[in-house]
Amino acid sequence: MIIAMKSDATEEQIQDVCESIRRYGYKPHLIRGEERVVIGAVGHGDNKDHLQNLRSSQGVADVVPILQPFKIVSRELKPQKSIVRVGDLEIGGSRFIVMAGPCSVETREQLMETAHGVKQAGAQVLRGGAYKPRTSPYDFQGLEVEGLKLLAEARERTGLKIVTEVVTTEDTEIVAEYADILQVGARNMQNFALLKRLGRVRKPVLLKRGMSSTIKELLLSAEYIATHGNDQVILCERGIRTFETAMRNTLDLAAVPLLSELSHLPIIVDPSHGTGRRSLIRPMAKAAIAIGADGVIIEVHPRPQEAWSDGPQSLPLPVFAEIMDELRRYAGVESRYIN
Ligand code: PEP
Numbered sequence: 001m002i003i004a005m006k007s008d009a010t011e012e013q014i015q016d017v018c019e020s021i022r023r024y025g026y027k028p029h030l031i032r033g034e035e036r037v038v039i040g041a042v043g044h045g046d047n048k049d050h051l052q053n054l055r056s057s058q059g060v061a062d063v064v065p066i067l068q069p070f071k072i073v074s075r076e077l078k079p080q081k082s083i084v085r086v087g088d089l090e091i092g093g094s095r096f097i098v099m100a101g102p103c104s105v106e107t108r109e110q111l112m113e114t115a116h117g118v119k120q121a122g123a124q125v126l127r128g129g130a131y132k133p134r135t136s137p138y139d140f141q142g143l144e145v146e147g148l149k150l151l152a153e154a155r156e157r158t159g160l161k162i163v164t165e166v167v168t169t170e171d172t173e174i175v176a177e178y179a180d181i182l183q184v185g186a187r188n189m190q191n192f193a194l195l196k197r198l199g200r201v202r203k204p205v206l207l208k209r210g211m212s213s214t215i216k217e218l219l220l221s222a223e224y225i226a227t228h229g230n231d232q233v234i235l236c237e238r239g240i241r242t243f244e245t246a247m248r249n250t251l252d253l254a255a256v257p258l259l260s261e262l263s264h265l266p267i268i269v270d271p272s273h274g275t276g277r278r279s280l281i282r283p284m285a286k287a288a289i290a291i292g293a294d295g296v297i298i299e300v301h302p303r304p305q306e307a308w309s310d311g312p313q314s315l316p317l318p319v320f321a322e323i324m325d326e327l328r329r330y331a332g333v334e335s336r337y338i339n
């Protein structure tokens, strides 16, 4: 339920309404807009009629139901787009963000070379998995804490922000200690214990769409994180499984503007996992700008042929730099900017 306060509602009236919402067994979620405060009442109480009573409370302008199953992350509750702040970096604002780096953190040399290269090309965020969810148990599983330390060192040296995946609830604390943004991988999009745990983290979360997940399921997973206390969520379209086998996944580009109609959260496109093919990164990254995405996440490796994971979709540094130049020009045409 959405409780819209009058533009001249006092702080006391706002707090009174929040208190009533709690008394009815719901959780108040306050959104302070430029003109007025809107309070979302979310939860699984069956006292919706009580919430309707709030209509006659002091300072309340209107009470309307939220029709979508996801509430806090919906545009119904918050029509203005959200900006997720990572230190001085804004994701979801007018700047198109580029996250780039290797699939996995392998060695100090590999990571530092990539970090300096993507920084020089104009990326703002360094990606790299220290904990890897691999399809085969015999594949490289990641350097774990050692990898996190290398990422922190790369941040220190370049000033790039760090995004890295968290795979289990047990690792959440240590990953949150090092990362600027915690990534939830496609395979974990419906790991509800992990999503709840991330609700208690005070850092942004990059939530990747599950490979067989619907848009509604993605938004409900985002809602899990938000309703457990962390509304700093960034959505990521990374391709879904379809009958098509020519590409690793089918990058569902239409999902991006649709997500943007349904939710106020920022949206990032992953053309690397979305296609699995180096040659398709450039056109798909340009498409991400055209469809209004807030940024891209791209796999880059100094020597892709030697990569320990996802080599075939990783770009060598010179090609990444070339694509960045092209994206910069193209962003200008679309009245966006990269840096
Ligand atoms: C990754 O980012 O390297 C990764 C494992 O991605 P996804 O979860 O989308 O497959």
Ligand code: MN
Residues within 6 Å of the ligand: 103, 104, 273, 299, 309, 310
């Ligand atoms: Mn990868």
